[in-house]
Amino acid sequence: PPFAGTWANVATGYHVTFLQAPAGGPVQWFGASSVSGVSGVRQTGSYTTPTNITQLAASTQVVCVVHGAGASSNVSCNSGGYVFNAPMTLVPNTTSAPRVLVGTGGPRCALVGSEVRCWGSSSTGALGYPGSSSSSAARAGGVTDAVDFALGSETTFIVRGNGSIL
Numbered sequence: 107p108p109f110a111g112t113w114a115n116v117a118t119g120y121h122v123t124f125l126q127a128p129a130g131g132p133v134q135w136f137g138a139s140s141v142s143g144v145s146g147v148r149q150t151g152s153y154t155t156p157t158n159i160t161q162l163a164a165s166t167q168v169v170c171v172v173h174g175a176g177a178s179s180n181v182s183c184n185s186g187g188y189v190f191n192a193p194m195t196l197v198p199n200t201t202s203a204p205r206v207l208v209g210t211g212g213p214r215c216a217l218v219g220s221e222v223r224c225w226g227s228s229s230t231g232a233l234g235y236p237g238s239s240s241s242s243a244a245r246a247g248g249v250t251d252a253v254d255f256a257l258g259s260e261t262t263f264i265v266r267g268n269g270s271i272l
Contacts, residue, residue, distance in 0.1 A: 119164035130158045133171065156182050156194060165208040168226075170197075172206050172216070181206045181216050181243070199223055199243040210259035215246060222246045222255045222264050247272055 114129035126133045132152045160179065161172040170183040171194065181200035184193065200206075200223065203216035212227035223243035246255075251267035264272045 115159070115162045117162035117164040117169065119166065119169055122164070122169075124162050124164055124169060126159060126162060130160065133159055133162060135169075156180075156196075161205060163206045163208040163214075165210050168208050168214065170206045170208050170214055170216075172203055177202050179203055183208075183214060197225060197243055198241075207255070207257040209257045209262075213257060213259070213262065215255060215257050215262060216243060217252060217255060218243070220251050220253070220267070222249060222252045222262065224262065 113125050113127045114131070115124075115126040115133075117124045122135055124133050124135045134152045156171065156173040158175070159171045159173045160175065163170045168183055170181055172179055172181055174180055179202055181197045181203050182194040183197055184195070197214075197216075200216050200218060203218045203223075206214065206216040208214050209226075213224060214226045215222050215224040217223075222245070224246045225240045225243045227240075246262055247264060249264050249266060249272055252264050253267055254265040256263045266272060
């Protein structure tokens with residue numbers, strides 16, 4: 107099989123799948139699509155920076171990674187275009203994030219301490235406020251007791267410390 111071995115992380119995007127082995131190592135990607143105008147073309151490559159990647163998230167036209175550990179972890183995402191041909195850029199205000207999710211389209215969020223911080227764009231409020239857009243991660247919905255979250259294309263659900271969902 108083409109992907110034999112042990113993989114630490116996996117994420118899928120638009121016509122692209124990302125695999126990482128070993129944990130903390132470079133992220134390998136492959137795609138088979140008509141993205142470049144030639145249907146069925148298999149393309150492969152890897153991200154070697156940032157290093158020490160611990161989590162992957164991908165969607166339609168973006169891939170984000172958590173890199174580093176504990177208080178020194180951060181989130182980086184590609185800057186647009188199809189996920190396999192855009193460079194990674196550090197997202198401000200994501201220090202100590204252990205987890206990142208990417209919604210279909212524009213929204214992206216990370217769990218930072220007890221806050222869900224979001225960036226990107228959303229006309230429906232997936233960032234916490236309708237019609238919002240940001241290139242820097244900002245607290246979603248004013249919540250300061252988040253323990254988990256889920257992200258879709260038009261919604262963000264935050265599980266609070268008391269078990270309620272916003």
